[in-house]
Amino acid sequence: MSGSIGILKKELRSYFYSPIAYVILGVFLFIMGVIFAKFVDIYQHFNSVQRFGGGQGITLDKLATYLYQNMAFILCFVTPFLTMKLYAEEKRQHTFELLFTAPLRKFDLVLGKFLAAYSMMVFMVLVSFIYVFFMILWGNPELPIIGTTYLGLLLALACYVSLGGLISAMTSSQAIAAVWTFIALLLLWLLQSLGQGITAKTGFVEWGPLLVFLSPLGHFNSFSEGLIHVKDIVYFLSFTLITLYFTHCVVESNRWR
Amino acid sequence: MIEVKELTKKYGDRTAINQLNFSVARGEILGFLGQNGAGKTTTMKILTGFMPASSGTASIGGYDVFENPLEVKRKIGYLPETPPIYPELLVTEYLSFVADLRGIPKSEKSKKTDKVIELCNLGDVRRRLIGNLSKGFRQRVGLAQALIHDPEVLILDEPTVGLDPKQVNEARNLIKGLRQEKTVIYSTHILSEVAATCDRIIVIDRGNIVAQEALNTMGATGNLIKTEILVRRIGDNLKQRLSAVSGVKGVNIISNGTHRLVVESEAKEEIMAEVSKVVVESQSGLIRMSPVQQALEEYYLSLITGKGGSLS
Numbered sequence: 355m356s357g358s359i360g361i362l363k364k365e366l367r368s369y370f371y372s373p374i375a376y377v378i379l380g381v382f383l384f385i386m387g388v389i390f391a392k393f394v395d396i397y398q399h400f401n402s403v404q405r406f407g408g409g410q411g412i413t414l415d416k417l418a419t420y421l422y423q424n425m426a427f428i429l430c431f432v433t434p435f436l437t438m439k440l441y442a443e444e445k446r447q448h449t450f451e452l453l454f455t456a457p458l459r460k461f462d463l464v465l466g467k468f469l470a471a472y473s474m475m476v477f478m479v480l481v482s483f484i485y486v487f488f489m490i491l492w493g494n495p496e497l498p499i500i501g502t503t504y505l506g507l508l509l510a511l512a513c514y515v516s517l518g519g520l521i522s523a524m525t526s527s528q529a530i531a532a533v534w535t536f537i538a539l540l541l542l543w544l545l546q547s548l549g550q551g552i553t554a555k556t557g558f559v560e561w562g563p564l565l566v567f568l569s570p571l572g573h574f575n576s577f578s579e580g581l582i583h584v585k586d587i588v589y590f591l592s593f594t595l596i597t598l599y600f601t602h603c604v605v606e607s608n609r610w611r
Numbered sequence: 612m613i614e615v616k617e618l619t620k621k622y623g624d625r626t627a628i629n630q631l632n633f634s635v636a637r638g639e640i641l642g643f644l645g646q647n648g649a650g651k652t653t654t655m656k657i658l659t660g661f662m663p664a665s666s667g668t669a670s671i672g673g674y675d676v677f678e679n680p681l682e683v684k685r686k687i688g689y690l691p692e693t694p695p696i697y698p699e700l701l702v703t704e705y706l707s708f709v710a711d712l713r714g715i716p717k718s719e720k721s722k723k724t725d726k727v728i729e730l731c732n733l734g735d736v737r738r739r740l741i742g743n744l745s746k747g748f749r750q751r752v753g754l755a756q757a758l759i760h761d762p763e764v765l766i767l768d769e770p771t772v773g774l775d776p777k778q779v780n781e782a783r784n785l786i787k788g789l790r791q792e793k794t795v796i797y798s799t800h801i802l803s804e805v806a807a808t809c810d811r812i813i814v815i816d817r818g819n820i821v822a823q824e825a826l827n828t829m830g831a832t833g834n835l836i837k838t839e840i841l842v843r844r845i846g847d848n849l850k851q852r853l854s855a856v857s858g859v860k861g862v863n864i865i866s867n868g869t870h871r872l873v874v875e876s877e878a879k880e881e882i883m884a885e886v887s888k889v890v891v892e893s894q895s896g897l898i899r900m901s902p903v904q905q906a907l908e909e910y911y912l913s914l915i916t917g918k919g920g921s922l923s
Contacts, residue, residue: 357712
């Protein structure tokens with residue numbers, strides 16, 4: 355355990371010593387800021403239309419759901435930048451030799467690295483709490499729904515980060531790790547539409563729902579609508595644990611080559 | 612301290628090391644000599660538990676490398692060929708990270724870090740980024756990393772490559788200073804390196820051990836040594852008079868340009884003194900008298916080129 359804390363500390367240091375953490379945080383918050391501004395715009399527009407008796411108003415909660423679904427998607431783009439170096443860089447710098455010849459369990463190594471990238475992501479997401487503050491100030495959001503949304507985000511991020519780590523462990527190039535992580539996360543999201551499409555068009559009822567279930571999108575969406583299903587929690591946790599286990603295997607297998 | 616039995620490693624079809632057998636006693640400095648690609652690094656990586664062997668066993672301090680990797684790793688300090696450093700960290704941060712990896716308790720951390728910084732002469736650069744250090748300093752940071760937990764066994768893979776002559780000397784002295792305290796395996800392809808530092812050497816060639824012995828007996832024919840003598844002229848009966856000195860086994864006169872003699876004799880100081888006295892008395896005009904040191908080099912080359920080279 356002390357080993358993973360050592361790894362965690364070192365990884366966090368590396369993040370903040372290079373410009374990458376600041377750049378990513380800045381870009382992420384900028385994009386989210388643009389989306390939030392748009393969100394406020396739409397909210398005001400619908401409300402003014404409603405005030406003059408035209409059509410139905412849009413609830414703040416409905417909009418917040420869209421906001422956070424966007425955020426969960428944008429985090430797919432952010433994740434590769436934080437996870438790409440986790441293992442690839444160690445391989446390139448020949449520092450695996452240090453880690454593997456120290457009395458450190460491989461599991462501690464994998465856990466430490468996961469926690470480092472995960473805490474960076476969590477930190478980013480927590481900064482977005484400022485939107486909640488604005489919503490409370492000028493609207494009347496349902497706080498429990500926001501709570502479940504954040505729970506969903508934290509769970510989804512664990513999946514993203516563990517997958518990014520796994521891919522980084524498979525290559526010694528950061529760029530390749532980033533590209534593949536991005537592709538993998540995007541494909542996972544698209545599984546939802548793919549599965550629905552298959553069910554609707556071909557009638558393969560066995561495969562369609564399975565693909566839909568494998569995508570994190572639906573699982574996250576139920577959190578963002580205020581629902582906590584055990585199956586969603588199980589999905590995210592088992593996804594993360596299995597991916598971490600695979601990472602452990604890949605790291606271990608590096609020694610055998 | 613270190614026992615290696617029938618150790619073999621294959622990369623696919625290629626055999627990197629083939630049935631190595633050797634052992635290293637506590638407090639000994641073992642030189643691991645061989646050309647590039649002979650299997651030195653592979654052997655070291657197996658000993659440190661970085662990679663498993665295809666067959667055979669290796670144990671360190673009584674613990675099997677494969678069965679008790681954590682115990683073995685606690686006893687070993689390892690400096691790989693490329694120093695395992697993080698360019699974005701300060702020297703002190705890096706050493707503190709290694710101390711964490713090694714499980715050194717917080718209370719001892721700063722004491723141990725200071726100790727290796729002093730030992731490896733890193734005081735001036737302790738607050739600098741490793742990425743900005745020169746090759747020599749990086750190598751020393753690597754060495755500090757290997758020493759921080761005060762290991763019983765040190766495994767150093769070409770620790771002096773890329774250092775300037777002064778730094779090479781410092782590194783050698785540092786390693787020699789560890790004699791008795793620690794067991795050291797030291798790989799190199801530079802012969803003079805071994806002669807200057809090690810107690811015993813193992814010569815490895817294409818994965819096989821081709822020689823394994825204590826350094827002071829290596830390359831010598833029995834207990835005889837050769838001495839080269841340069842003179843201005845060959846005096847009267849010089850050859851006969853030298854041959855008559857007790858302990859001298861042979862005299863060869865090689866005259867090309869200056870007059871050169873090679874005297875083969877027992878390795879005793881009295882004999883040397885007597886030989887010099889005879890040369891001076893014969894009015895030959897002694898210019899220089901020096902031991903022939905090529906023996907080790909010649910012997911080594913004969914081993915790795917496979918042209919015989921037997922030891923008596």
